Amino acid sequence: MTVIVWIVFVLIVIFQLQRVVFRRLGLRAVAYDRTFSTDKLFAGETLWLSETIANRKRLPIPWLRVETLMPAQLVFKNEEAETSINRGDQLQNHASLFSIPAYTEIVRRHEVLCPARGCYAVSSYTMSIGDMIGTEVTSVTRTQTSEIVVYPKVTAFTDLPLSARKYVYSVRSMLSPIREDHYHVSGVRPYREGDSFRMINWNATAKTDELLVHKRESMCDNDLHLLVNAELLDHSNNRRVTKEQFELALSYAASAAHYLIAGGGKAGLIFNGTVSGYADPVYRMPAKAGAAHLDAILEAMARFEPVTRLGMNYLLERLIEERGRGLNYLFITGFIDEEQDQLVRRLRLNGNSVELLLLYKEAA
Amino acid sequence: MNGTLAGGIIRFAGRLLFEWVLWVPAWLLLTIGHAQEDRLLSLTAVPVCWAIGCALTLLRPPWQMMATILFMLAIAAGAAAIDVHELPLGIWLAVVAWRGKYVNITAGQYGIGFAAACASVFVATGYDAAEKYRLAFIVVSVVWLAAWVIAWNRALVSQAGLGSSIATRAVRRESRKYAFLFVAIGLVIFGLTISYALDWMKLPRVEIGGSQIDSIEPPQAQEPMEELPLKVDEDYRPNPLWDILFWIIAVLSMFLLWRFVVWLWRDRKWSWRAIKDALRSLFLRDRREERLPYVEERRSLAKEKKQSRWSGLFQRRPRGADWRQLNHAQKVRRLYADAVAAGLSSGHPHAASLTPAEYMESLERWRAEQAEPKSGSQAAYWSWFAGIRLALLRMYEQARYSPHDIEEQQVTGLIERHPDRDKLR
Numbered sequence: 128m129t130v131i132v133w134i135v136f137v138l139i140v141i142f143q144l145q146r147v148v149f150r151r152l153g154l155r156a157v158a159y160d161r162t163f164s165t166d167k168l169f170a171g172e173t174l175w176l177s178e179t180i181a182n183r184k185r186l187p188i189p190w191l192r193v194e195t196l197m198p199a200q201l202v203f204k205n206e207e208a209e210t211s212i213n214r215g216d217q218l219q220n221h222a223s224l225f226s227i228p229a230y231t232e233i234v235r236r237h238e239v240l241c242p243a244r245g246c247y248a249v250s251s252y253t254m255s256i257g258d259m260i261g262t263e264v265t266s267v268t269r270t271q272t273s274e275i276v277v278y279p280k281v282t283a284f285t286d287l288p289l290s291a292r293k294y295v296y297s298v299r300s301m302l303s304p305i306r307e308d309h310y311h312v313s314g315v316r317p318y319r320e321g322d323s324f325r326m327i328n329w330n331a332t333a334k335t336d337e338l339l340v341h342k343r344e345s346m347c348d349n350d351l352h353l354l355v356n357a358e359l360l361d362h363s364n365n366r367r368v369t370k371e372q373f374e375l376a377l378s379y380a381a382s383a384a385h386y387l388i389a390g391g392g393k394a395g396l397i398f399n400g401t402v403s404g405y406a407d408p409v410y411r412m413p414a415k416a417g418a419a420h421l422d423a424i425l426e427a428m429a430r431f432e433p434v435t436r437l438g439m440n441y442l443l444e445r446l447i448e449e450r451g452r453g454l455n456y457l458f459i460t461g462f463i464d465e466e467q468d469q470l471v472r473r474l475r476l477n478g479n480s481v482e483l484l485l486l487y488k489e490a491a
Numbered sequence: 492m493n494g495t496l497a498g499g500i501i502r503f504a505g506r507l508l509f510e511w512v513l514w515v516p517a518w519l520l521l522t523i524g525h526a527q528e529d530r531l532l533s534l535t536a537v538p539v540c541w542a543i544g545c546a547l548t549l550l551r552p553p554w555q556m557m558a559t560i561l562f563m564l565a566i567a568a569g570a571a572a573i574d575v576h577e578l579p580l581g582i583w584l585a586v587v588a589w590r591g592k593y594v595n596i597t598a599g600q601y602g603i604g605f606a607a608a609c610a611s612v613f614v615a616t617g618y619d620a621a622e623k624y625r626l627a628f629i630v631v632s633v634v635w636l637a638a639w640v641i642a643w644n645r646a647l648v649s650q651a652g653l654g655s656s657i658a659t660r661a662v663r664r665e666s667r668k669y670a671f672l673f674v675a676i677g678l679v680i681f682g683l684t685i686s687y688a689l690d691w692m693k694l695p696r697v698e699i700g701g702s703q704i705d706s707i708e709p710p711q712a713q714e715p716m717e718e719l720p721l722k723v724d725e726d727y728r729p730n731p732l733w734d735i736l737f738w739i740i741a742v743l744s745m746f747l748l749w750r751f752v753v754w755l756w757r758d759r760k761w762s763w764r765a766i767k768d769a770l771r772s773l774f775l776r777d778r779r780e781e782r783l784p785y786v787e788e789r790r791s792l793a794k795e796k797k798q799s800r801w802s803g804l805f806q807r808r809p810r811g812a813d814w815r816q817l818n819h820a821q822k823v824r825r826l827y828a829d830a831v832a833a834g835l836s837s838g839h840p841h842a843a844s845l846t847p848a849e850y851m852e853s854l855e856r857w858r859a860e861q862a863e864p865k866s867g868s869q870a871a872y873w874s875w876f877a878g879i880r881l882a883l884l885r886m887y888e889q890a891r892y893s894p895h896d897i898e899e900q901q902v903t904g905l906i907e908r909h910p911d912r913d914k915l916r
Contacts, residue, residue, distance in 0.1 A: 128616060131609055131632050133688040138636070138677045145673070160840040183792055183835055189669040190651050190662060205784040224657040226665035230792040237785045259669040260640065261647030269838065270860035 142260065148186070149258040150265045156183040157227075159193060159254060163239075163275055167426070170244045170280040173204065180225055181232040188227045190257040195221045198247040201275075202240040244279040244374065244429050246403060248272060278425040279377040284386045287379055287484075291457060294482035295383045298351050298455050299390045316342040349455075350393035350414035353380045353424075354442075356460035357400025357435045361487075368461035372486045373433045376459045379484060381425055383457055388421045396424050399442045401434040408436040409445075443470035452478035462487040497769035507538045509596050513604045514587060516611035516628050521580050523620050532737045533580060539740070540566065540584045544591020563588055573732050598646040601639035608632035637674045644670035659783065814915055819897035820890035826905065827887040830854070833872060837861075847891070851884045871910035879905055 157180070164175040182188055199219045225233055241247075255266035284292065315331045318338040326340040355376060360367050384394040395414030402410045412427060439460065447470065458471065458481055471481050514537050522530040547558045563585035570581025593600060612628045615621040648666045652658025755762040817825060831841055831850070839857045841850065858873060876883075882905060890897050906915045 128609075128613055129689055130629050130685060131612060131636075133685060134633060134636065134677070134681045137681045137684065138640070141673065141677050141680065154838070156836040156838070158835060158838045158840040160842075179840065181792060181840070187669070189666045190648060192651055192653075192657075203784075222653055222655075222657055224652045224659070224662050226662045228665075232790040232792050234788045234790070235785045236787075255651075257647065257651055257666070259673040261644040261651065261666055261670065263651065270857075 142258075145259050146262070146264055149256065152184070152186050153188060153256040153258075153264060154254065154267055155186075157181070157188070157191070157254070158183070159252065159269070159271075161195070161249070161252065161271060161273060163273060166274065167276045167278065167422070168241060169278045171240075171242060173238055173240045174275070176237045176239050178223060178235045178237070179232065180227065182227040183230060185229045187229045188225070188256050189259055189261065191225045191227060192255045192257075193223045193225070193252055194255075195249060195252045197221050197249050198245075200241065200243045200245060200277075201247060202242060204238040204240050241275065241277045244277050244377065246274060246276050246430055248274045276426050276429045279374065279381045279428050281381045281385050282375075282378045284382055287382060291379065291383070291482060291484040294455075294457065294480075295351065295386060298349055299387050299392045312341045312343055314342045315339040349387075349391075350395065351383065351387050351455045351457055352395040352397060352414060353384060354456050354458045354460075355380055355396070355398045355400075355431070356439050356458070357398065357431070357433050358439055359433050359461060361462045361464060363464050364462070366462045366487055368486050370433055372461065376461075376484075376486055377428050377431060380457075380459055381428055384421060384424050388416060388418070392416065394420070394424060396427060397442070397446075398427075398431055399435060399437045399439055401432040401436055402427065403430045403432065405430070409442060440466055440470065443467060443474065447473050447477060450477065454479045456481045457484060458482065459484045460486065497765045498772055501769055501772075506594065506596060507541065509600070510541045510587065510590065511537055513600070513607060514583070516608050516624070516631060517583055519624055520611055520614055520618075520621055521583055528737055529733050532733065532740065533584070535740060535744075536584055537587055540588040541591050544588035545594060546591070548592045548594075559589060559592070596642075598639065598642040601635060601642040605632060605635035605639050608635045633678075637678070640674050641667065641670050819899055819902050822902050823883070823886045823890045823897055823905070826883060830876060830883065833869075833876070837869070847887055848884055851880055855880055868910060875908050875910060878908065 159181075160177075160179040162177045162179070164177070168174055178193065180191070180193070196218050197220075199217055201219075203221065223235060227233060250272045251268055251270045253266055253268045255263050258264050284295075287295070315328050316339065318327065318340050322340050328339050328341050331339040357373075359370070359373060380396075384396070387394045393414040393416045396410070396412040398410040399408070400410075410427065410431075412424060456474070456479060460467075460483070462485060463471070463483060471483070474481050511534075518530075518534055518537065522533055525533070543562060544559060547562060548555055550558055566585045566588060567578065567581040570577040570584070608628060608631045612625065612632055615625040615628050644667060645663065648658050648663050652662070814822065814825070827847065834854045834857075835841055837858075839854055845853065855877070858877070886897060886901055886905065889895055906912050909915055
């Protein structure tokens with residue numbers, strides 16, 4: 128029995144020694160980096176999550192596990208059954224297991240589907256390592272914040288309800304009654320097919336040797352204010368719209384903004400719900416042009432939550448009190464009650480145009 | 492489907508073989524003095540009892556337990572009925588039958604194998620008739636211990652993978668290498684130290700008064716004692732019931748074997764395909780490429796390996812220039828490089844796309860988020876770094892990008908509180 132007692136003793140001593148070594152040196156010079164291929168994308172698109180782990184020392188690591196608590200809305204393609212993903216309502220635990228020799232860097236790329244709009248932050252990860260036998264010796268939690276902004280899905284412009292589509296189209300490409308119908312001349316522009324010969328600026332044409340015409344101001348700007356209602360429930364008439372319909376409303380709004388800005392117009396945004404990271408009860412973004420502004424609108428929409436912070440009646444009253452004139456509103460709402468209808472009429476009487484996009488009606 | 496069935500048959504056969512191997516030492520000990528047929532019979536009874544115990548687990552829960560207990564009692568009582576001296580054999584076979592509920596070969600089963608082998612060594616040490624098996628039992632114990640370590644490693648890696656498929660075949664294989672290395676190191680140290688250990692663990696010599704116990708005269712020869720029941724009896728004749736049981740089981744086995752062969756022959760096309768699938772799955776399973784749900788790339792960082800003080804003896808490439816040989820700008824750049832290396836060794840990755848200012852800022856932010864080391868050289872270094880970060884950055888940018896020289900007092904101020912300032916002067 129002495130022989131067996133001795134070999135067991137020897138193995139226990141070696142086991143304890145190597146545990147001490149791995150506990151002290153195992154995580155030294157181990158770098159872990161997690162990056163997303165893009166930080167902004169549209170709902171329904173995929174991105175690549177890259178995990179880079181480097182062991183810059185002579186001691187190899189028999190196994191190393193990295194666990195990350197991620198939002199449940201990020202769906203790992205092809206991995207639900209293959210890897211350790213414990214999915215909850217809000218969060219999911221994603222784990223990766225590596226075996227890293229000395230002075231080796233491993234890069235793993237996971238394809239991630241982002242089906243739902245939102246802002247998703249991944250803030251920390253936990254690394255655990257094992258010794259030669261495989262027992263876990265130590266673990267450490269490190270902080271590394273990365274954020275993904277998933278824009279709402281932009282539907283095709285032709286998928287918008289007909290009335291809204293015609294309205295946005297008219298705002299963007301208002302013909303003579305609205306565009307360049309002012310008696311003030313703001314400058315010159317190149318001749319376009321269909322321009323009247325009376326519009327030609329002969330002096331400028333003679334000087335530049337190019338056919339130029341007068342550029343006139345517009346009576347009405349081709350900017351559009353997207354007014355999105357966060358209310359999902361109409362208490363007075365007991366009507367309700369679902370969160371999916373709210374998402375559809377945002378898709379419509381995104382599509383209208385995209386169509387307008389892509390055509391050189393301006394778009395603004397007004398929302399009466401909760402916006403994560405924004406304190407005021409009403410979120411307002413002035414009408415501007417340009418791709419950067421479109422990104423800002425989409426990013427703001429990514430943070431929208433269907434939780435009302437100011438009733439739509441109060442918001443409409445506020446808009447009326449501001450006495451804005453000549454503004455175009457696309458009012459996207461689940462339903463409209465009598466009081467809101469009155470307020471919309473007053474808004475129109477102030478010299479604005481308001482087009483309704485009713486989700487409840489669309490869903491019925 | 493055929494492959495699955497073939498795999499199941501192979502697994503079952505492997506489990507039977509495992510159970511057989513596990514009880515070989517116990518079988519050798521318990522059948523000392525038995526006739527050859529009896530020994531063969533008891534050896535055959537091991538897989539039979541286990542298989543029956545395994546089959547009984549298919550019953551519903553209340554009946555399963557009762558049937559197993561009844562079967563165990565029947566085996567023990569049957570053995571005792573044949574001969575009271577065979578009761579240990581019956582109890583052993585009852586234990587084998589009870590083990591039928593353990594269908595999978597887990598790490599714990601290897602531990603039981605090791606325990607059984609150790610118990611055999613213990614019995615063989617004090618039992619003259621089993622002395623010839625002692626060395627073999629010791630070797631078997633060591634083999635079981637090594638197998639237990641490897642099996643334990645497999646279970647631990649599965650556990651590390653949270654019981655899911657993230658413990659890929661590659662990770663298991665890599666991890667197993669380290670377990671083998673552990674066993675190899677243990678065996679080498681064991682081989683080198685066993686002779687000293689035997690001397691060291693020998694019982695001390697007892698001194699009584701001035702004389703040693705060796706000088707005490709041996710006691711007088713005593714009257715021969717009554718023979719122990721375990722002693723081999725020359726005139727012992729086994730009970731004829733054993734022979735009857737042996738022939739019954741032999742005939743039954745032959746009949747089952749014949750039926751099996753007939754069954755295989757009847758569907759010989761299917762049988763041949765199943766055998767081919769089984770062989771293919773047995774020999775080619777490691778060659779099949781594992782489908783990974785992610786893309787993985789590996790890169791060697793050997794070029795980044797830090798040169799040790801001895802590596803210069805074997806390589807022509809000299810180490811970095813001595814601190815005193817550097818000019819002021821180079822010293823500043825060395826301090827910046829040291830900061831990057833310290834960040835890397837602490838686990839902060841270095842992105843080549845970052846400017847020095849961005850990297851230093853990210854390093855400082857990362858350090859702020861981590862738990863501070865309480866003491867040691869790292870704590871002193873990072874404490875120094877936090878104080879001079881901006882100055883170091885400014886001087887590094889000046890040294891790297893501007894035509895202006897770095898003054899000596901600038902470098903002196905920088906390293907004034909450096910933990911290794913004595914070496915840097």
